[in-house]
Amino acid sequence: MAIQIEVNNNKIKAKKGETILSALQRNGMSVPTLCWIKDLFPTGACRMCVVEVEGAKNLITACSYPVYDGMKIKTHSNRVIKSRKIIIELLLSNHPDDCLYCARNKSCELQSLAEELNIRERKNSGNKNNYHLDLSSVSLIRDTAKCILCGRCVRVCEEIEGVSAIDFISRGNKTIVGTAYEEGLNISSCVNCGQCIMVCPTGALYEKPHYEEIQLNLNNPNKTVIVQYAPAISVSLAEEFGMKTGTNVIGLMNSALRKIGFDIVFDTSFSADLTIMEESAELIQRIGDGGKLPMITSCCPAWIKYAEQFQTDFLENLSTCKSPQQMMGAMIKSFYAETENLKPEDIFSVSIMPCTAKKFEQQRDEMTQKGIADVDAVLTTRELAKLIRLFNIDMDNLEPELADSPLGTRSSAGKLFGTSGGVMEAALRTSYTKITGKEMKKFKIPEVRGHAGRKEAHLKIGAINLGVAVVSGLKEAETLLQEIREGRDDIHFIEVMACPGGCIAGGGQPINSKPKAIKTRMKSLYKIDETESIKVSHRNPSIIEIYQQYLGKPLSAKSHKLLHTTYIKRDNILL
Ligand code: SF4
Ligand code: SF4
Ligand code: FES
Known part of the structure; x- marks a missing residue:
């Protein structure tokens, strides 16, 4: 059933029950996402996609919240942009500063978002993660220091491939994505499909180069x-x-x-x-x-x-x-x-x-x-x-x-x-x-x-x-x-x-x-x-x-x- 919503003062058609993100995308608009994966159930984990909805006290995640008739949305209000900026600034606080050498230089979503949100200086300095590179697989390289814990790879590996070679391990600020017992990918159940690379927003996963x-x-x-x-x-x-x-x-x-x-x-x-x-x-x-x-x-x-x-x-x-x-x-x-x-x-x-x-x-x-x-x-x-x-x-x-x-x-x-x-x-x-x-x-x-x-x-x-x-x-x-x-x-x-x-x-x-x-x-x-x-x-x-x-x-x-x-x-x- 078609309903009408208002986005940034434009009236657009939406389908009852669909998410705000889905309605935006069908109408040629969008908001940034980091944890969302098309066709998978949204987790609402990263909060990059937040929007301001008239009458709602808190910002709302567009990837998981359904539209309703007459809903009025601001996708890029000052409050929304500030919130997105804080998320990216925090993610960058302990990120390695090696974009020039990174496999995903120029195709990194974190890099693009920092540019899009005009983040041109480091606001917070956290302790750098000092994880080792996992070079053990003949197909993939894992660079945990660049992981922003969005969880996309974990979900694709489990929900699309049914392999579950990787998962969140440890707790709190020690949380990382890795294999069981943090062993090399070569002795895990990984089948080398590379679908995790395709969804990773950063250079945390990439192919083993042969060139x-x-x-x-x-x-x-x-x-x-x-x-x-x-x-x-x-x-x-x-x-x-x-x-x-x-x-x-x-x-x-x-x-x-x-x-x-x-x-x-x-x-x-x-x-x-x-x-x-x-x-x-x-x-x-x-x-x-x-x-x-x-x-x-x-x-x-x-x-x-x-x-x-x-x-x-x-x-x-x-x-x-x-x-x-x-x-x-x-x-x-x-x-x-x-x-x-x-x-x-x-x-x-x-x-x-x-x-x-x-x-x-x-x-x-x-x-x-x-x-x-x-x-x-x-x-x-x-x-x-x-x-x-x-x-x-x-x-x-x-x-x-x-x-x-x-x-x-x-x-x-x-x-x-x-x-x-x-x-x-x-x-x-x-x-x-x-x-x-x-x-x-x-x-x-x-x-x-x-x-x-x-x-x-x-x-x-x-x-x-x-x-x-x-x-x-x-x-x-x-x-x-x-x-x-x-x-x-x-x-x-x-x-x-x-x-x-x-x-x-x-x-x-x-x-x-x-x-x-x-x-x-x-x-x-x-x-x-x-x-x-x-x-x-x-x-x-x-x-x-x-x-x-x-x-x-x-x-x-x-x-x-x-x-x-x-x-x-x-x-x-x-x-
Ligand atoms: S390559 Fe495939 S099987 Fe291996 S961790 Fe990535 S998604 Fe899972
Ligand atoms: S390795 Fe990439 S896809 Fe997986 S959680 Fe980290 S940043 Fe996200
Ligand atoms: S993309 Fe919506 S919460 Fe991550």
């Missing part, structure tokens, strides 16, 4: 440096350079990577197609042989670690396919090395991923051949942007270029891997052809598209009735798996991604993006699929050639050796 070792190898004449980039990167990198959200910069990115000095540029969407060839064959085999169902996708390394820790009764349900990053890594150091007469140890293989968990996956023992890692370093989208800036490359003045062949040719189905539901849609397109011998009449499968945390469809493919589910956010996965444990048997194939919305919302993507950025990136991937002609993985000409020349057929002995893996039950000493 310095890449620079070293780019300058080593004895190394062939090969780079691959994930499907989601080309529709999110533009934001780092002030271009319109969702712009597909794939051609410019190929050009930039060559200008930086990478010898060969491959597109991970090629190995996404390879994943589909293997995964659809595996699904059909499991259905035919009475194998373990539902089969669950294995592209997301955060989901895999989560399953290895918390869903161990489903380990046999996981597809044995390596992720596209690792399939590409294995092909580079086998097929490509053999074709080009290169020794695997003379190749430095870099991947650019929207994901911090890929840094963990890259160093797993299973992802090696004769002790040599298939992927040597992983850059996030943010790190790639830094590298492009370091090399003073002007993205506005580049000529678009194509990726190298043969591992750079893709179908649009492979490109869909960047969004939640994309792996499912691509796998169904190829499975359909393998089962019926025909192509689908319409390739778009609307039931598995969109941003919902859970999507389901029931399809008839030939004589097979196939139930499929797509979940993103590990808490959603946990709920679905519990339903299956309790007897649900109509689902045969599940796609799981840890990040809500899929890789377009990964933990390595640009920070502080526009509110609709994830949906816009998703639309951009669907548009690519709509406009391109090769829409199925099995029609990618390079895929056809590689099976003919090298791999034989999906699930062959060679495919198994290079492209498949196993999983381990992980014990968490802190659980």
